[in-house]
Each structure stands twice: as structure tokens, then as C-alpha cells.
Amino acid sequence: MLIDLHIHGPHSRGTSKQLSITNLEKYARIKGIDLLGTGDFTHPVWLAHLREHLEERGGLLYTKTGFPFMLSTEISSIYSQDGKTRKIHQVLLAPNFDIVEQIREALLKHGRLDYDGRPIFGLPAPEIVELAMEASKDCFVFPAHIWTPWFSLFGSNSGFDSMKDCYQDMLKHVHAIETGMSSDPAMNWRLSQLDDKAILSFSDAHSHWPWRIGREATSINTKPSYTSIIQAFKYKNIEYTVETNPSYGKYHFDGHRNCGISFSPREALAHNNTCPVCKRPLTIGVMHRVEVLADREEEYQPKNATPFKTLIPLSEIISAVTGKGIATAFVWKEYNELVQGSSELQVMLKMNELELRKRSRPAIAEAILKNREGKIQIEPGFDGVYGKPIIETKIIKKGQKTLSDF
Secondary structure: EEEOEOOOOOOOOOOOOOOOOHHHHHHHHOOOOOEEEOOOOOOHHHHHHHHOEEEEOOOEEEOOOOOOEEEEEEEEEEEEEEOEEEEEEEEEOOOOHHHHHHHHHHHHHOOOOOOOOOOOEEEOOHHHHHHHHHHHHOOEEEEEEOOOOOOOOOOOOOOOOOOOHHHHHHHHHEEEEOOOOHHHHHHHHOHHHHHEEEEEEOOOOOOOOOOOOOOOOOOOOOOOOHHHHHHHHHHOHHHHHHOOHHHHOOEEEEEOOOEEEEEOOHHHHHOOOOOOOOOEOOOOHHHHHHHHHHOOOOOOOOOOOOOOEEEEOOHHHHHHHHOOOOOHHHHHHHHHHHHHOOOOHHHHHHHOEEEEEEHOOHHHHHHHHHHHOOOEEOOEEEEOOOOEEEOOOOEEEEEOOEEEOO
16 A cells, blocks of 8 residues: 655645645546545644545545545644754644544644644644644654755754754654655665664655655555554554655755755865855755764665665656656646556556557656666755756657657
């Protein structure tokens, strides 16, 4: 069962206003995701939408057509600790609407919930965990995208150097971490302090489109119930995770977006972590931050490590091969022909080569196979800029027109 539990509704900052349970179900099925988080259960309008469109059953919520959701939300904590401003995002999972109401009532004592689907509180990270545990021991809390510079547990600008420093006596209730798009499990294996934590991957999708939803996901082999899924997380019973190439993430390299500067950690150090254009400190990315905190070599792999699969979303691949915009009618046509009667993740992970070549143009089929093997070159993302797949295609001329040989 492939699941994506970190998404947002239409009331979070920077999200699509077309987000709805109907659209989320439609594109989750197309993507090949078997269960979604609801996102943003703290927001009153979105919560009303969830109550209207979903029915509780076995700790999960179901649409009228039987697609399952799990109650989830993301909370932003901004507070001061040890003389430094901390900005930590955490994902909360809850077993039913009654527990959600208890969490909302507790949060309302500290601020508003109606201005953003991802509300901000001055509560330290451990107090958010304690609040959830007081609502129900069945709640599950984990730090979101733990490496991103601005809002994460290990973030270079606002985070901590250890989970213990962040969570203190509440660490015993935190059983997992989320990799985020700019890191993958191998990068997290390098920190021995994470050895007892499940490594989860979810999309943090801000829209329902298939190049956002399910771009990172976690596969578990268990029945679809809230308790079974939470137990799988707690005891690290995970089949594999789906990861984007870390270079595709918006904060993999160091850099300055406004100045057009992108550096590897070694290059950044050669410039004293300072932008050569504006002379201000660079935004230190995930790769650099991992090097600072790692206590193991890059090649380290733990025994019985949970495997992971590295993929760039299919729409991105088609767009890169053809030179067409990701949301253009041309890319949608190619995409729909490939996933017809199947799903994107089935195409990307399991469809045999012969079938791929029957359904798509040669260059697209080749790129999908390279993507499956993790061989797509990526221009690394930095300082809020997504990485870019680099796919070379032959050019042929026909009459006065120049066409990509795809």
C-alpha cells in the first residue's frame, strides 16, 4: 500500500484553490497512491469539507467511492530556545474527528486556526507533541522535511543539531522523521542519532496535480487501518520509500536565488559560505548540512536498511524530453496515453520495457527506463529553486520545422 500523508488543503499559504477531496481522490488514483492524508485538519473550513465528504471507518476516512484518507495536519512552531529563533514544522496524524476536535480546542488556547491551513504557534516542538499525546496516545507526530533550511528540525537557519535538543523529554514519543525532497534515506543513514527512527517520505503537496501529489511516498504491507499503519511506522515495518532525486529538491545545494548563485558544499566553503555577488551569507542547503552533522561516511548503509526508489515525476520527464511545459495539453496527452488502465507509479516502477515502447515515443521510453534506474542527471536545486532534469535528445529537421526526436 503506497501512502502519502503530508499534503495540504486550499487554505494553506501557497496552495492551489482547486484542492478538494474529489480532486485529491481523482489524481491519487491516477498517480497510484492508495491512501492520502487529509492535510490541514486544524482549519475550520477545510475540516467542514472533510466532514461533508468523508465517512469514518476503522480509524480512516472514506469517500463515497471507497478511497481512504487519514486525518493529518502540519503545525509550524516559531519560538526561541538557547538564544536562537527556532522554526520547526511537524506533521500530526489523528485517529478520528473527536480527537481532532480535542487537538483544535487545545491549540485555540494559544492562537487562531482560521487564517492558514498550516497554523503558526509560539509553542516549542515538544509542547506540540505533548498536546497531541494528551488528546490521544494514538496520535502520531513526526518532524516534517527535517533538513530544509528555514522550517525544520535540522534546518541550517532555524534548527537544532540533534533530535534530543529539539524534543527533550518528548523524544520518546517521536518514532519517525520525514526526509523531505532535498534528502533521501542514504543521506539520513549517516546520522547514528536517527537509527531508531523510521524514515518516511511524503510529498508535502500544495496541489493535486500528479507532478506534486505522491512525488514522494511510503509503501507498507499492512491492512488499511489507522492502528496498523501507525504500528508499521513505530516498528519500522516499511517496504520501501519513493524519493525524488535529492538534487531535484529546492534546497539541495547552497546558494542565492536572487543572485543566481548555486554552489556545492565544497564551493560554498571556498567562498566562506558567502555569496560572491551580494556578499551576504548563502542559504546553506541540505547536502551541506548533512555533511556538518553526519558521524558516518557517505557509503555507510545500515543492516536491514529499508530500500528506496528514486524517481522524478512522469510529467517532469515528458516535459524535459519534449521541451514542452509541464501543464501543456501536449504533455497531458503523452501522460494519459502512458497511464491509461494503469497508474503513473506502475508505469514508472513496474511496466515492462516492451509495453513502455508500445505506449510512448522512443525518447520518452528511454527516459523512463533511465529514471527507474536513477540515471537521470539533475541540475541541483538551491535556495527555493527546484532542480531541473537534464535529458538530451537528438534534433532532426523536417521542412522548415525543428522537432525533437521523440
